[in-house]
Amino acid sequence: GAVVSQHPSRVICKSGTSVKIECRSLDFQATTMFWYRQFPKQSLMLMATSNEGSKATYEQGVEKDKFLINHASLTLSTLTVTSAHPEDSSFYICSATDSEPGAKNIQYFGAGTRLSVL
Amino acid sequence: KQEVTQIPAALSVPEGENLVLNCSFTDSAIYNLQWFRQDPGKGLTSLLLIQSSQREQTSGRLNASLDKSSGRSTLYIAASQPGDSATYLCAVSHQGGKLIFGQGTELSVKP
Numbered sequence: 001g002a003v004v005s006q007h008p009s010r011v012i013c014k015s016g017t018s019v020k021i022e023c024r025s026l027d028f029q030a031t032t033m034f035w036y037r038q039f040p041k042q043s044l045m046l047m048a049t050s051n052e053g054s055k056a057t058y059e060q061g062v063e064k065d066k067f068l069i070n071h072a073s074l075t076l077s078t079l080t081v082t083s084a085h086p087e088d089s090s091f092y093i094c095s096a097t098d099s100e101p102g103a104k105n106i107q108y109f110g111a112g113t114r115l116s117v118l
Numbered sequence: 119k120q121e122v123t124q125i126p127a128a129l130s131v132p133e134g135e136n137l138v139l140n141c142s143f144t145d146s147a148i149y150n151l152q153w154f155r156q157d158p159g160k161g162l163t164s165l166l167l168i169q170s171s172q173r174e175q176t177s178g179r180l181n182a183s184l185d186k187s188s189g190r191s192t193l194y195i196a197a198s199q200p201g202d203s204a205t206y207l208c209a210v211s212h213q214g215g216k217l218i219f220g221q222g223t224e225l226s227v228k229p
Contacts, residue, residue: 006161032215043207043219044162093161097215106218109154111161 002028004096006110011083014118021079023094023111028072030096034107035067038091050077074099084117091115120145124208124220131198132228138192139223141208142172146186149215153182154207162207166193169202198227 013019023033031052035059036044047071049057056069066088077096081088091114092116095107141151150169154162162214166175166182170193171225176185178182181194195202205224 034216043221044209044214044217046218048221049214049216091159095162095217106164106167107152107211107215109164112159114159 002026002096002098002108003106003108004094006094006113008113009111010114010116011040012116012118013111017085019081019084019115021081021092021094022117023077023079023096023110024095024100024110025075026089028098028100028108029094030077031074031099032095033071033077033096035077035079036093036095037070038093038112044093047079052077081115084115086117089115119209120148120212120218122208122218122220123212124206126223127221128224128226130226130228131192132196133200135198135227136194136196137198137225139195139206139208139225141191141193142220143189143191143210143218144191145210145212147212148186149212150212151182151184151208152217153180153191154209156205156207165180165206177211195225200227200229203227212224220226 005024033050035047039042050071052071055100058064071077093112094108124138152167161205168184179196205222207222208220
């Protein structure tokens, strides 16, 4: 099946630094990718929809200047957490939808990134 | 606004038992519904996807049903095994692909 690679799997950083997370579709092209965050014992919450070649669409309550999304190619989207603070510590997961016609709109998920801000 | 609810929040069963996980959603205008498995600290594994026009999907010991009009789905696991222990998430999608997730059911299968 389709594979989505997410890197890094874990990052620990000091408060005030910025962290970049990459999401790559390895064997398919994805015009649309999604970014989710998950707090412990809670479900996934959609943060934003990343569109190749255009601006991301953010969900209500998500700060676009805090969580910068870039989708510069059909196989790569990046999420940058700017000036990270301890409350940003969470599990971030990306997903990608196969752009091929007839691909049934299935989302393939990365393995997630555990961010810990000290 | 779509809301997805999963019951129960946690479930513990002895090995070999058949079990049912429940998912309900408030807006029936969905594109599809998926069931995922998530192991602690890991990403998601897609188990079954049911298109809005379908009533059920089967894969091995798993069977998922969908009643769109009543806003309900069930995931049936036959002959449960300790390796089935994980959190099971239900998610619905609308046109455009956004997934709305339930809170999940944490399943523990005791040997």
